[in-house]
Amino acid sequence: MTTRSAGETSLPPTAGCVVIGGGVIGVSCAFRLAEAGAVTTGASPRAGGSATRNPRKNAGVLLLERAELGGGSTAKAAGGIRSSFTSPVNVELGLRGLAAYRAFSRDFGTEIDFRRDGYLYLVTDPADVPAFERCAELQREHGVRSHLLDPGEAKKVLPLVETDGVVAALWSPDDAKATPDAVVQGYARAARAHGATLRTGVEVIGIERDGDALTGVVTTAGFVRTGAVVCAAGAWSGRIGELAGLDLPVRPFRRQVVFTGPVPGLPESVPLTIEMPSAFYFHREGPGLAMSFSEDDGVPGFDTRYEPGEWLPRLAELAGRRIPAVLDAGVRTAWAGLYEMTPDRNQIIGESVLLSRFFYATGFSGHGFQMGPATGELIRDLYLRRRPAVDIAELDVRRFEAVDTAPAEHNIV
Known part of the structure; x- marks a missing residue:
């Protein structure tokens, strides 16, 4: 049994953005945000800003995972990567996943057994x-x-x-197919190389807000002040939404x-x-x-x-x-x-209209691994307040407010 050093378990007091969840979606988001220099330690994004590299002080991007990286649904994913979906937005996201994973070993120096x-x-x-x-x-x-x-x-x-x-x-x-754990480790290494701080064994147990503005997250390892959160907590996202006072219909x-x-x-x-x-x-x-x-x-x-x-x-x-x-x-x-x-078995990706700078990327209903690469890019663009390369308006969580979203009997999405 190994004991982590204090430097590995301590949390920075402040982060520009906290990513909750260390599966493929979370590490992809953390990497893309850090790579773009999208997150500083302030509450507002500034394109071109640099990430703080000292994890004992403030952090630009801070990823928190309650267990181990990739230890949730990603660890048991089939590893399928496809573009054979039934809606244009999912076809486009799938194609981006295929392109990213095909080039993953070249871009990240990590072999993922892409076939x-x-x-x-x-x-x-x-x-x-x-x-x-x-x-x-x-x-x-x-x-x-x-x-x-x-x-x-x-x-x-x-x-x-x-x-x-x-x-x-x-x-x-x-x-195609690839190995999910290898992808997670590749993204994690790249995120750290760009200044992101990744912490495992840390659970988010509270989200603090002042009206419609985020002020911080409460964790089992202490409080972190932040003005932005990305919920990438997979099956646990409904609970994270509740902590923020939001309804994320993920079960x-x-x-x-x-x-x-x-x-x-x-x-x-x-x-x-x-x-x-x-x-x-x-x-x-x-x-x-x-x-x-x-x-x-x-x-x-x-x-x-x-x-x-x-x-x-x-x-x-x-x-x-x-x-x-x-x-x-x-x-x-x-x-x-x-x-x-989710009720319609399609993911929810977007920014809350009820809580400023609360982003969600979850509810993938079995398709998270193949959509991980595109999702990191989407969250980066939403954080920077620029138009994403793919129109994801139909993936907004508000679609569930007044529409019957029961899945089709033989849905293949």
């Missing part, structure tokens, strides 16, 4: 085919090489898969994943494959597969115990029908993690 194995959606309900056709058309309008396949063509893409009951497939060959829901032993005949390249509408998915993990499907959301909560119960037999049924070779592989390990869900 372009593609995404393959297997459609089993004929009524869903027109919607997938529209999705493919939208994606092609943005330069994405998505197109519909017939079942025979889908089997050529992935001979391992059985196509009984499949009526069509959406194939996006340029989508945690458990998701379980099984990892198999070696699968006979497993090809080197396996696209991240999703059957619709069951939402059963699998992707290669070493010599075996990672597999899961989404249960009904049920009651939100922070319980991350793996409980096979009725879930594992249902998973085995789905897997046996679609990839029967996996039935002889056995279960090597399994875990449960948290999805940070």
Whole structure:
């Protein structure tokens, strides 16, 4: 057991901006803010300002993480990176993620195992085919090489898969995978190199305000005066919103994943494959597969115990029908993690109109890893009060105030 030095656990008394959350979203935001010199120790942003580099004095960008960097939902992310979304804003954010991760090892000196194995959606309900056709058309309008396949063509893409009951497939060959933890560490090193201060094992337990102005954050390690906060707390964002007197409709829901032993005949390249509408998915993990499907959301909560119960037999049924070779592989390990869900299963990114300089980047509903690079740039631009490169007006939290946001029955976003 190691003991951290006082220099590693002490907090600066003042920060220009406090980023809450050390997953991929938080470290991306911290890096982009620090890189741009966007944050000084004052309450207001000044483009071109320099970050204070002495962590025992004031800080420009201060990131606070209650556990370890990347230890929340990011640690259990599948690592998928795609542009195959159903709305223009998400397609654009996905494309930015693909471009950033493709160049990550060059730009950050960190190998992230970026692989372009593609995404393959297997459609089993004929009524869903027109919607997938529209999705493919939208994606092609943005330069994405998505197109519909017939079942025979889908089997050529992935001979391992059985196509009984499949009526069509959406194939996006340029989508990819990477290693989330490596990305987090790469962003964290770069953020520190640009003067950001990152603290782990520190939980935010209060947010102080004077009317509609932020004045500071209360933590388990003391008080930090600040005039700006970025909520990137993932599944815990609803609680952070409550501390600030704001409603961030982000709720945690458990998701379980099984990892198999070696699968006979497993090809080197396996696209991240999703059957619709069951939402059963699998992707290669070493010599075996990672597999899961989404249960009904049920009651939100922070319980991350793996409980096979009725879930594992249902998973085995789905897997046996679609990839029967996996039935002889056995279960090597399994875990449960948290999805940070919003009512419409799309993220919320913006600045509060009720509390000045309170920014939010959360509620990614399973898509946070692939949108991490773009989100850091968006928060940087919002902080600097300049127009983001992508129009994110529809991601504002106010969309939930008066609109029925129940997700579509077979939503693939």
